[in-house]
Amino acid sequence: MTQFASASKDRGIWRGIVLALFLTFMIVPFLATVLFSISVRWDRTIFPEGLTLEWWERVTSRSAFETTLTNSLIVSLVTMFALALLVTPTAYWAHLRVPRGKPFIEFLTIIPFGIPGVVLALALIRFYSDVPLPLINTPNILVAACMVIALPFMYRPVANALDAVDIHTLTEAAQSLGAGWRQTLWRVILPNIMPGVIGGCLLVFSTVFAEFTLTNLLVGARFKTFPIYLVEFTRFDGRQASALAVISFVVAWLTSLLIIWIAGRGGRPAEALGAR
Amino acid sequence: MTRGERNARQSKAWLVWLGLLPFFxxxxxxxxxxxxxxxxxxxTDKGALTLNHFERALTPLFIESFRNSIQLSAATAFLGVVFGTLVAHAIVTTRNRFxxxxxxAxxxxxxxxxxxxxxxxxxVVLGSTGVVTLILKMVGLNLYPTTFRVYSIQGLTVAYLYFxxxxxxxxxIPSLLGLRREWREAAINLGASSFQYWLRVALPFLAPSLLGGFLLLFANAFGAYATAWTLTGPDVNLVTVQIAALVRGEVQLDPALADALAMLSLLVMTICVAGYQWLGGRARKGAR
Structure with missing residues (x-):
């Protein structure tokens, strides 16, 4: 018995060490970046040589700061709404009337996991440079590409939400009361699957807001987004770059916390593979 | 049911697919x-089937890029699986709910x-004047210039582990939650040691999830570009870095070569993601 107790105590210590190491590894890079962005100088001593807001003031007062932040917001929001509009009715219709279509939809939502960002960019450039549409070298192609990589993040939560409610009964009830398809979807189904739709939207937003690869290769300097601006700064002024990095961290973490808060406890399956 | 009615029905059954048309x-x-x-x-080359582009892709530079990408992905996937499982085990067995x-979260x-x-x-943390570098220097461990460089494959390995x-x-976590307490008790009662329980009971049960996790993590690292580009620029020779350089026309304007490299990387990714899907199905069945 005493042996048993001491063994479980040992395991408690072991568990504490593992969790503490993990926490340190995950938190220190973020905290160090925050501290670096408000340090006068922090490259010769263990502690910063004084604190200042100078780098924050400098970097946020540039006109490019506002432009790139706005551009990122535009791309993220447009992608988010376009995907919500495309995916929600499709998923609802497939769940309700075309269950045999679901494997095809799911196939299309798995493909993005198997295509590296650089390969997607290459494929789109190779195909659309010969197509006479206002796509290549414009933000339009960027939105389309972002929709592809964010597709799984939108579809999964919406499909899970649809699985969780009895859409057949709801639809029949709505239609027997005289509601048309649009009314049924908008006034009856949507409120019932709202947590899934919002969760998907937020995941799409945070993925696209941090997107660098596709932006860099598809539009480059023509349409600079926030991550592009950040990478430019890392090359010539680390301290101002650190302020931009902190903003990126905070946007990503806040959206994720919002997602967790909306999803409530019970957790969603891992939906990762975002902006690498 | 008359023939007309049946036809109308069938055509209607076909019509419901139209609702999925925008998505498709x-x-x-x-x-x-x-x-x-x-x-x-x-x-193809000018319409004729050829493997010529793949032959051109097998230069020492590109072979090295595949070797580097595969090594980096395998190393971060392996470390991710081992330490991730360890942390996850600590998470699911802790009694402190907070x-x-x-x-x-x-x-x-x-x-x-x-x-x-x-x-x-x-x-900021591990660069040549990073805070951890400075702390290690104080205790007599000099990372730079020889032991460790963050702007290299070593640095990428550490950074990739962050995701x-x-x-x-x-x-x-879901698979670990599927490990029943009774299995452990039964094994111990039958005289197994804790080590034997892990080797003979827990590990076989977790194997599909662990292997699936390895494949997904491998794909995750193999396709990554932004982290590598920011940290190391063109210094580290990875597949994604090479493809991106060809896309930007930095190296030379040879689209078919980029296509061949892209095909090879798609092959690696497809194996990983398809394997993950297959194992995922098995793991879910096993957990039931």
Missing amino acids: LFGLAFEIIPVLTLVRSSF VREAIT LADVTTNFGGAPLAFAFI QLPLMILLI
């Missing part, structure tokens, strides 16, 4: 057709994080 058109236009264009152009939920938050800000954070670990933790 989107998938065709921006996933299937562009990728098939790559496939076709990588295997710790459990807070750390799961942390994994949730950080797994979608990567790219430029992550790379920059690791420069690999949380991903593995989230993937493996």
Whole structure:
């Protein structure tokens, strides 16, 4: 018995060490970046040589700061709404009337996991440079590409939400009361699957807001987004770059916390593979 | 039912697919057709079938890029699986509910994080004048210039673990929760040691999830570009870095060569993601 107790105590210590190491590894890079962005100088001593807001003031007062932040917001929001509009009715219709279509939809939502960002960019450039549409070298192609990589993040939560409610009964009830398809979807189904739709939207937003690869290769300097601006700064002024990095961290973490808060406890399956 | 009615029914059954048309058109236009264009152009030269582009892709430079990418992906996937499972085990067995939920949330938050800000954070921590570098120097451990460089494959390995670990933790937690307490008790009662229980009972049960996790983490690292580009620029020779350079026309304007490299990397990715899907199905069946 005493042996048993001491063994479980040992395991408690072991568990504490593992969790503490993990926490340190995950938190220190973020905290160090925050501290670096408000340090006068922090490259010769263990502690910063004084604190200042100078780098924050400098970097946020540039006109490019506002432009790139706005551009990122535009791309993220447009992608988010376009995907919500495309995916929600499709998923609802497939769940309700075309269950045999679901494997095809799911196939299309798995493909993005198997295509590296650089390969997607290459494929789109190779195909659309010969197509006479206002796509290549414009933000339009960027939105389309972002929709592809964010597709799984939108579809999964919406499909899970649809699985969780009895859409057949709801639809029949709505239609027997005289509601048309649009009314049924908008006034009856949507409120019932709202947590899934919002969760998907937020995941799409945070993925696209941090997107660098596709932006860099598809539009480059023509349409600079926030991550592009950040990478430019890392090359010539680390301290101002650190302020931009902190903003990126905070946007990503806040959206994720919002997602967790909306999803409530019970957790969603891992939906990762975002902006690498 | 008359023949007319049946026909009308069938045509109606066919019509419901029209509701999915916008989605399928989107998938065709921006996933299937562009990728098939790559496939076709990588295997043809002026309309004739050829493996010429793949032969040209087998230069020492590109072979090295594949070796580096595969090594980096395998190393970060392996470390991610081992340490991720260890942390996940600590999470699911802790009795402190707050710790459990807070750390799961942390994994949730950080797994979608990567790219430029992550790379920059690791420069601040482990760069040549980074804070951890300075602390280690104080205790007599000089990372630079020979032991460790953050602007290299070593640095990328550490930085990639920042998103690999949380991903593995989230993937493996459901499987760890599927390990029944009674199995352990039964094994111990039958005279097994804790080590034997893990080797003979827990590990076989977890094997599909662990292997699936490895494949997904491998694909996750293999396709990554933004983190590598920010941290190391063109210095580290990875497949994604090479393809991006060809896309930007930095090296030379040879689209078919880029297509061939892209095809090879798609092959690696497809094996990983398909394997993950297959194992995922098995793991779910096993957990039931």
